[in-house]
Amino acid sequence: MEIFGKASGTSRYLEFSSKELDQNLLTWLRSRGVTIASSCDGAGVCKKCRIQNEWLTCELTLKTFLERCPEGKIIVDYL
Numbered sequence: 123m124e125i126f127g128k129a130s131g132t133s134r135y136l137e138f139s140s141k142e143l144d145q146n147l148l149t150w151l152r153s154r155g156v157t158i159a160s161s162c163d164g165a166g167v168c169k170k171c172r173i174q175n176e177w178l179t180c181e182l183t184l185k186t187f188l189e190r191c192p193e194g195k196i197i198v199d200y201l
């Protein structure tokens with residue numbers, strides 16, 4: 123999985139296993155040390171955890187994200 127920060131113009135690459143596909147994307151990213159903004163802690167209210175300028179990480183699993191974005195590139199505006 124590539125994490126691309128638009129603000130910095132840099133990417134990080136994270137490995138994942140098939141066992142992690144059902145994990146919440148926000149939780150997974152945080153567990154890997156990626157700082158994702160949130161003021162509602164995953165309640166789907168604040169909209170700060172947005173990626174691709176469209177989807178909320180707190181409302182996606184890894185699997186759902188990869189179905190929508192098979193290349194596995196997460197784009198975060200503020201990173």
Ligand code: FES
Nearest residue numbers: 164166168169180
């Ligand atoms: S964490 Fe607030 S909407 Fe996702």
